Amino acid sequence: MSGISQEDVAHLARLAHIDIPADQLGHYAKQLDAILNAVAEVSSLDTANVAAMSHPVPMTNVFREDIPGVSLTAEQALSGAPAVEDERFRVPRILDEE
Amino acid sequence: MVEATMNYDEAISKFDPVLGLEVHVELGTNTKMFCGCSTVFGAPPNTQVCPVCLGLPGALPALNKIGVESAIRIGLALNCEIAEWCRFARKNYFYPDMPKNFQTSQYDEPIAFEGYLDVEIDTDEGRKTFRVPIERAHMEEDTGKNSHVGGATGRIHGADYSLVDYNRAGIPLIEIVTKPITGTGKYAPEVAKAYVAALRDILRGLGVSDVKMEQGSLRCDVNLSLRETPESKLGTRSETKNVNSLRSVERAVRYEVSRHAARLAAGDTVVQETRHWHEDTGISTSGRAKSDAEDYRYFPEPDLLPIAPSREWVEELRAALPENPAVRRARLVADWGLSEIDMNTVVNSGALDLIVEAVDAGVDPAAARKWWTGELSRIANDRGIELEELPVTPAHLKRLEELISAGSLNDKLARQALEGVIVGEGDIDEIVKARGLAVVSDDGPLLAAIDEALAADPAVAETIKSGKLAAAGSVVGAVMKATRGQADAARVRELLFEKLGVSE
Ligand SMILES: [Zn+2]
Numbered sequence: 001m002s003g004i005s006q007e008d009v010a011h012l013a014r015l016a017h018i019d020i021p022a023d024q025l026g027h028y029a030k031q032l033d034a035i036l037n038a039v040a041e042v043s044s045l046d047t048a049n050v051a052a053m054s055h056p057v058p059m060t061n062v063f064r065e066d067i068p069g070v071s072l073t074a075e076q077a078l079s080g081a082p083a084v085e086d087e088r089f090r091v092p093r094i095l096d097e098e
Numbered sequence: 099m100v101e102a103t104m105n106y107d108e109a110i111s112k113f114d115p116v117l118g119l120e121v122h123v124e125l126g127t128n129t130k131m132f133c134g135c136s137t138v139f140g141a142p143p144n145t146q147v148c149p150v151c152l153g154l155p156g157a158l159p160a161l162n163k164i165g166v167e168s169a170i171r172i173g174l175a176l177n178c179e180i181a182e183w184c185r186f187a188r189k190n191y192f193y194p195d196m197p198k199n200f201q202t203s204q205y206d207e208p209i210a211f212e213g214y215l216d217v218e219i220d221t222d223e224g225r226k227t228f229r230v231p232i233e234r235a236h237m238e239e240d241t242g243k244n245s246h247v248g249g250a251t252g253r254i255h256g257a258d259y260s261l262v263d264y265n266r267a268g269i270p271l272i273e274i275v276t277k278p279i280t281g282t283g284k285y286a287p288e289v290a291k292a293y294v295a296a297l298r299d300i301l302r303g304l305g306v307s308d309v310k311m312e313q314g315s316l317r318c319d320v321n322l323s324l325r326e327t328p329e330s331k332l333g334t335r336s337e338t339k340n341v342n343s344l345r346s347v348e349r350a351v352r353y354e355v356s357r358h359a360a361r362l363a364a365g366d367t368v369v370q371e372t373r374h375w376h377e378d379t380g381i382s383t384s385g386r387a388k389s390d391a392e393d394y395r396y397f398p399e400p401d402l403l404p405i406a407p408s409r410e411w412v413e414e415l416r417a418a419l420p421e422n423p424a425v426r427r428a429r430l431v432a433d434w435g436l437s438e439i440d441m442n443t444v445v446n447s448g449a450l451d452l453i454v455e456a457v458d459a460g461v462d463p464a465a466a467r468k469w470w471t472g473e474l475s476r477i478a479n480d481r482g483i484e485l486e487e488l489p490v491t492p493a494h495l496k497r498l499e500e501l502i503s504a505g506s507l508n509d510k511l512a513r514q515a516l517e518g519v520i521v522g523e524g525d526i527d528e529i530v531k532a533r534g535l536a537v538v539s540d541d542g543p544l545l546a547a548i549d550e551a552l553a554a555d556p557a558v559a560e561t562i563k564s565g566k567l568a569a570a571g572s573v574v575g576a577v578m579k580a581t582r583g584q585a586d587a588a589r590v591r592e593l594l595f596e597k598l599g600v601s602e
């Protein structure tokens with residue numbers, strides 16, 4: 001009933017940087033549709049007198065004092081990086097050639 | 099590529115500009131917004147990072163109280179409502195300077211909204227106030243810093259690869275967004291500049307940021323659109339980024355008005371796009387067009403709890419706000435009896451707070467202003483330091499002024515005493531004593547020195563007697579020199595005229 005189209009799946013895949021072959025778009029559209037339909041069942045309930053819940057933990061204003069803690073060393077921070085140069089994370093070219 | 103532009107005056111006679119300004123201010127907190135990493139500027143790369151600000155799996159954010167408090171104070175200073183309840187949201191996009199692949203921001207629940215800021219500008223009809231409506235001020239975090247390697251100029255275009263330093267990632271930012279600003283007419287550039295300047299003064303007054311545009315702690319994006327008349331519907335806008343000086347704010351608005359007008363007049367449409375401002379050439383160039391890359395799929399941040407500032411807290415913060423800088427300025431102009439031009443000189447010299455301190459300590463406003471914008475500014479300038487770094491206190495100036503009005507110091511000796519303060523010779527009385535600084539008040543030595551000066555230049559007495567009183571200057575100068583500056587120049591002049599029998 002929600003009607004996820006193949007175009008919707010392609011759009012979401014592009015935003016999420018996931019490659020989905022064209023011949024599988026229909027497959028995922030059907031799955032997403034099924035999930036949305038399952039979740040949509042809650043809308044059949046009468047929630048007129050139920051306050052919206054934004055978070056499962058009923059607390060607000062949980063703050064940390066503005067006092068510096070322990071950071072990593074550059075060596076630790078970079079230890080998991082695939083490529084490093086000059087104490088910085090080396091990343092592939094950001095913009096494609098036009 | 100350089101685009102066609104229309105002369106500004108012509109453009110503004112044909113179209114009505116609508117402005118929008120987005121200002122990002124980096125807060126001066128000790129730690130980042132969601133972790134305890136330090137925010138000190140200039141640390142070695144990737145030494146102020148942790149699992150939270152690197153976006154490592156499983157790390158959880160913890161909200162900085164001062165970050166929230168600063169946001170509320172900024173909101174209040176901008177006459178905003180403060181949300182009774184609001185949340186953070188994830189803004190999802192991929193970019194290497196965002197290690198989490200989302201920026202923690204606020205979306206439809208900003209902490210502050212519906213405010214305004216009044217700014218004054220000079221118009222053809224004199225000084226005029228424009229009210230800039232503010233839509234929202236929300237909390238978010240800064241990104242890391244990319245440097246681009248390879249290619250021609252170290253710019254992102256044509257680079258082979260990039261290097262990322264995440265020290266800046268997660269530093270608290272407040273984004274302040276205006277509503278469309280209408281009704282400025284030809285003054286759009288001046289209003290834009292005055293708004294950013296007023297905002298900067300307010301943020302500085304609040305002490306929430308060092309507001310250094312050149313270091314990026316205050317950044318401005320300029321949105322502009324044109325419409326045929328104030329009654330027409332809004333035109334397509336461009337968003338110019340990287341406008342990082344007050345002067346550039348004004349220039350960027352002017353440039354975009356001219357550029358849009360040329361396009362519209364030629365029958366072209368304005369493209370909705372992000373543009374980059376180039377400080378050196380004074381033009382903007384096209385960045386990326388708005389596309390589905392702008393679909394950020396915001397959703398409420400599940401790892402942070404909602405913020406519900408109590409009304410007591412908000413009122414407490416409101417009560418403790420400093421006086422609005424524009425209101426304070428108007429009050430001081432009246433109290434001190436200054437002109438707007440004098441006040442501009444004071445403000446531009448950076449001496450305003452120092453003068454206020456001196457006046458509060460009992461120094462006459464005119465004297466405090468004279469010392470701080472004159473001699474002390476010159477000394478600070480010579481030494482390449484800030485006025486605040488001079489070891490001169492209000493007490494020093496107060497004592498100096500007492501000695502001057504008692505007639506025991508003149509201006510020149512007072513300057514020598516100040517010099518003593520600056521090189522650390524002690525307080526004013528100690529310096530006066532140690533350096534033997536005292537006006538010669540006994541007429542005897544002065545008369546002797548006058549006689550000597552007249553003898554050395556026999557013609558001058560006749561010149562003065564003939565009515566050319568300006569010639570007295572050289573005699574007074576010679577006497578001052580002979581007494582090593584310790585004479586009262588006015589008294590010397592008096593004695594000289596008495597002696598020659600001329601009257602002023
Ligand atoms: Zn961190």
